[in-house]
Amino acid sequence: MRKIYILLLTLLFSANINAQEVNLPQYLNYLGDNPFAITPAYVGIGSGLRFRLNGLSQWVGIKNAPETQSLSIESRLADRFGGGLTIFKDANGNTSQQGFKATFASHLILSDVNQSFFSFGFTYSLVMFNINANSFEDLDAGLGNTLNFNTSNFDVSFLYRYNDYGVSFNVSNILDKKDRFFSNGEPIILRRYSLYNYYIFTRFYGDYEFEPSILVEYLEGDQRSRTDLNLKIRKRTASGYIWAGFTYNFLNDQLFNPNTFAPLVGIKSGNLYASYGFGININNTQSFNVGSHMITLGFDFKKRESLARCTKKFYMFQ
Template identity: 35%
Template sequence: MKNLLALILIFSALNLSAQETFPIYSDYLSDNVYLVHPAAAGIGNCGKIRFTYRQQWMGVEDAPSLQTLSFHTRVTEKMALGGIVFNDENGYHSQQGFLATYAYHINFGHEAALNQLSFGLSFMFSQNSVNQNDFVIPDPIVAPGVESTGYYNVDFGLGYHFLDAFGYFTIKNLLLTPRDLANNRFESDNLRRYLLTLGYYLGRGMKFQLEPSIMFQFIEYTGETFADLNLKVYRNIGDKSQLWAALSYRQNFDSNIESFKMITPIIGINYKRFMFSYTYSSQIGDIVLENSGHHQLTLGFNVFCKKPRATGCPNLNSVY
């Protein structure tokens, strides 16, 4: 059983590495849009520090896990910088790296009528490793040892905010250097992924505020298409804290690929400049690969805060 699990983990990881560089989950809803859209660097009235810890298959040894630490802030009125370090582990496969972002924001409006166009460019370096030393059964194809390779990647994105509406478009893996991992079996450099996010903030000044949004993903190499349908609800508690909850539903729309459906509830709290959230993701539908779900914690702290704008979604305007 242990050997079977090891093979599942390693080949799942290798197949994912052929389709992914930096994984895309639903954690962008935890006030962390910068994880998927480089144009969101420095987008708000505060600089943001965010740490995430994600664990899949609770109770299973060597189960997939991901940790990220990000920071982004404006350095001038229009220019912003950001960075992410990450550690992604999946059985005998691991991926560590960092990402640096330059963003530029142009506001065509004024304080009472936000009309802002944003550009973002990210450069990433990642080191992929496969540890074959611990294989219990020798593999005639995969030789013992640790195979490791590094590669570079560039992402480009646009963002637009008008009053309480927002949108992002990002091309991930735009310029990806060829990779040589696991005996040249996965070295395609076409891992381009296109992301489009649209959303609107409702109920300003009311007891509850709503933020519906949708995110589309298209993977060029495989032709896969995904959509996230999201809804966030905010409730201010006193003058120093805010409770919020989100629900995300992800589904693919490819008739030639097995149906994939996932539901993700998130609950969080903002207290002064601190934030905390818990995320649980679970597959649903007729075909379910695992039942234990994915758990994630996000911790955040806002720095260098300025006066909030008169309009804009909460991701743009930190309340405290």
């Protein structure tokens, strides 16, 4: 009986482990004017200490659907360095994970003439993974009501900026898993690669910024990849800015069969920030649920402006 239930748990949740272990879901989150979620190498660029509280509820209308909550804190350290911390909780049915990601980043000036900068980020992650077996009948008493284990890993990230253009490359979960906690089916390779490109159009639009971007993500374990096509528009206001945008998501082996389309809106007023996004499922295989909600709340503490050009504002209205 014990082997049967462990096999069932493995089959049900191995895909979830592969997709989420030591990985925060990036879906919608990184578009909420939270560049730290795009690439840890961003940490330290900007005018102060930033807090972002994020809540993501997926598959609305489905019981025990995936939900994620995270709190990220990041700040400049001196003039050319940055530090960040993300604390998160992620639940999906009978599985859950809690943990943190701690990041240190260094920023370099590549040119005395142009706005050319290079940043490097290094991240340590610790995750506590749990499976709640209370709802399983006739479970071997020797297993207890909860199966849990801890795992840690490292990420590296790179960011290059030239005037209004930027590109970042991240490698998450560098180390392979050494131990298997289930008998079979559990992934060992958890590496995730992501490439993000953006350009901010500011020169001819006065109080507006236009930011098209593209994110490509590849999972080495199952050799699947996805692409996000994004557009954001910011408008300056008396106390900050407002913005609106959308993202269009698809798997790269299903180019003409998109997964989701998500409109997003946000506002920055003084030190306060808020944004909301709703992912609309447009893939027939996901017609069993309504969509996904994302809410981000933030607070920014202003500090003195950096003396180094490489850690000044990321975009006009920051």
